[in-house]
Amino acid sequence: MSLLSHPIFRAWECFWFAEGDPRNLAAARIIAAVTGLWMLLSRDLPAISGLPAVFWSSVPVETRYRYLLFPGHESVERMIEVLAIAALGGALLGIVPRISCFVGGILLYHLAPLQAIMSGPDATVYGFTTTVLALLTLSLAPCGRSWSLTSRYFGSSREVPKWTYHWPVRMIQVFLASAYVFSGYGKVLVFMRYLHHGAMWAASEDMRNWMMIFNSGSDAHLFSVWGLTLASNPVLFRFVWISIITGELAFPLALFSRPARKLLVPAAFFFHLAVLLTMNIFIAACPFLLVFADWSAIADRVGRGKTFPKGLWNRQSPQLGAPGEQETCNVINQLRTT
Amino acid sequence: MKFLAWLELLRRWGVPFLGFLLVALTARFAENRGDPAWKRGVQAFIIYGVTVSLLVCIAGREAWPISDWRLFVSPPTLPTSQLTIIGVDRKGTQHSIDRRVWEPLDAATLDGWFVRSCSGMSLNARNIAGRYLLDMANKGRVRALAGERPGTDSRWFGSLTVPPLVTYAHLWSTAAATPSEPFVQLRFFKDTWQPADRQLNANSFTRQLIFEYP
Numbered sequence: 277m278s279l280l281s282h283p284i285f286r287a288w289e290c291f292w293f294a295e296g297d298p299r300n301l302a303a304a305r306i307i308a309a310v311t312g313l314w315m316l317l318s319r320d321l322p323a324i325s326g327l328p329a330v331f332w333s334s335v336p337v338e339t340r341y342r343y344l345l346f347p348g349h350e351s352v353e354r355m356i357e358v359l360a361i362a363a364l365g366g367a368l369l370g371i372v373p374r375i376s377c378f379v380g381g382i383l384l385y386h387l388a389p390l391q392a393i394m395s396g397p398d399a400t401v402y403g404f405t406t407t408v409l410a411l412l413t414l415s416l417a418p419c420g421r422s423w424s425l426t427s428r429y430f431g432s433s434r435e436v437p438k439w440t441y442h443w444p445v446r447m448i449q450v451f452l453a454s455a456y457v458f459s460g461y462g463k464v465l466v467f468m469r470y471l472h473h474g475a476m477w478a479a480s481e482d483m484r485n486w487m488m489i490f491n492s493g494s495d496a497h498l499f500s501v502w503g504l505t506l507a508s509n510p511v512l513f514r515f516v517w518i519s520i521i522t523g524e525l526a527f528p529l530a531l532f533s534r535p536a537r538k539l540l541v542p543a544a545f546f547f548h549l550a551v552l553l554t555m556n557i558f559i560a561a562c563p564f565l566l567v568f569a570d571w572s573a574i575a576d577r578v579g580r581g582k583t584f585p586k587g588l589w590n591r592q593s594p595q596l597g598a599p600g601e602q603e604t605c606n607v608i609n610q611l612r613t614t
Numbered sequence: 615m616k617f618l619a620w621l622e623l624l625r626r627w628g629v630p631f632l633g634f635l636l637v638a639l640t641a642r643f644a645e646n647r648g649d650p651a652w653k654r655g656v657q658a659f660i661i662y663g664v665t666v667s668l669l670v671c672i673a674g675r676e677a678w679p680i681s682d683w684r685l686f687v688s689p690p691t692l693p694t695s696q697l698t699i700i701g702v703d704r705k706g707t708q709h710s711i712d713r714r715v716w717e718p719l720d721a722a723t724l725d726g727w728f729v730r731s732c733s734g735m736s737l738n739a740r741n742i743a744g745r746y747l748l749d750m751a752n753k754g755r756v757r758a759l760a761g762e763r764p765g766t767d768s769r770w771f772g773s774l775t776v777p778p779l780v781t782y783a784h785l786w787s788t789a790a791a792t793p794s795e796p797f798v799q800l801r802f803f804k805d806t807w808q809p810a811d812r813q814l815n816a817n818s819f820t821r822q823l824i825f826e827y828p
Contacts, residue, residue, distance in 0.1 A: 318768070324719070330731075330743050385679060391723065392723055398681070409634075409679055413638075416642055416645075450664065454668075458671040458683040458684070489809050493805070495713060496783035498777075504813060
């Protein structure tokens with residue numbers, strides 16, 4: 277048996293390089309562009325460059341060079357913001373989509389850390405993390421073949437293999453899944469550390485304290501009833517805490533199994549809503565969960581006049597045709613059907 | 615150990631992301647050399663992206679935008695503390711300030727900046743920051759009195775603007791709820807409390823004046 281016919285390689289091939297639909301890739305492009313635009317136009321990031329230099333005094337030199345961000349260049353940052361808006365608009369409408377995605381991704385990498393730069397170099401929770409990675413990934417694929425304003429007139433006539441429509445969607449899904457699973461992994465590590473010292477529920481207590489902190493303070497929060505009610509019941513909180521960790525660790529199943537996707541993706545939306553209501557924390561990247569939907573099935577349904585899509589959840593099914601491909605995808609298919 | 619120190623240095627300068635870009639560009643150029651080369655380029659990109667992402671997550675060291683996603687894993691410092699900025703008008707009346715006036719600064723960022731920087735700042739630097747923040751507070755107050763939003767972030771989307779990471783109640787949602795007198799002074803307090811105690815009694819906290827301007 278050659279190395280390439282080993283089940284692991286076949287599973288790899290099927291996971292990343294199955295045949296895809298250009299509409300799912302286009303949907304991923306639109307979701308990334310809309311999320312990026314929504315975030316970018318909801319902040320006045322260039323104004324942060326115009327803050328007095330004293331606000332920048334704690335920003336380490338490596339952080340400034342890493343993102344090429346320096347104080348006192350508000351007008352330059354305004355121009356960069358306009359370019360980023362144009363690039364994201366291009367990505368949204370499918371106008372030179374690959375270049376637009378690349379330029380948009382690079383410019384967001386530059387602009388996004390402005391949100392957090394005064395308190396640290398890490399802009400993870402501010403909403404642009406998946407957007408930057410998704411846009412750069414999409415720039416490597418023919419993401420303008422569908423749902424694009426210009427593809428009919430200026431699009432390339434070159435035939436591309438169908439796997440090129442599939443792997444970028446997969447990559448974005450993997451980036452998203454890693455956010456959940458490693459958030460859960462971090463909590464499990466803390467739990468194990470405390471368990472080693474005989475304090476089984478200390479990690480849950482830490483989280484409960486965080487919840488109380490995010491619902492108290494001298495400035496009133498938007499929501500506080502739900503969080504304080506939950507935090508006041510340690511036993512109920514432990515149950516919720518375990519459920520959250522279980523859901524986070526289980527999220528990668530959504531990459532392989534359609535039933536799991538049906539359960540976990542709506543659960544993730546509900547989780548973000550619950551985090552907002554109980555901890556007053558808004559996670560702006562949650563629209564990215566829509567990349568798990570099967571947009572080609574939705575488009576087919578809508579096109580046929582059936583507005584309720586039965587096959588909403590992205591099957592990411594390869595179009596099996598060539599001899600041997602059925603066998604190639606058995607590993608994934610077994611996972612999908614169990 | 616030297617190797618780890620090198621890795622840490624590379625991470626802090628954003629090298630993992632530069633590598634991500636480099637592999638992406640390589641994959642892009644491979645596209646022009648036919649389908650097999652294109653696929654090899656894409657495979658290299660996937661392997662790099664997944665591997666670096668895994669390493670960053672397992673090591674727990676951020677390399678933004680390749681994130682370690684360790685959210686709420688460190689225990690909170692107890693008792694907890696928070697920066698509270700109070701506006702004072704000509705009559706000496708103290709007013710709570712709607713946090714939206716600090717936009718484009720996020721409330722969490724402003725708190726983080728103050729904690730990191732304030733103790734090490736000269737009096738002159740503190741005064742520059744104080745003057746700027748007093749001006750921001752008064753401009754926001756004027757906007758709120760005019761029936762607009764006190765912050766600047768909602769210039770495009772209005773109520774559909776992405777909320778800040780940590781959401782606070784909108785204190786100045788109406789002109790009537792907004793202080794009519796201009797602020798002449800800002801007071802920066804450090805409020806400290808035990809979360810469990812304050813849950814039972816909202817006034818169970820200590821307040822320490824850190825700085826006032828002017």
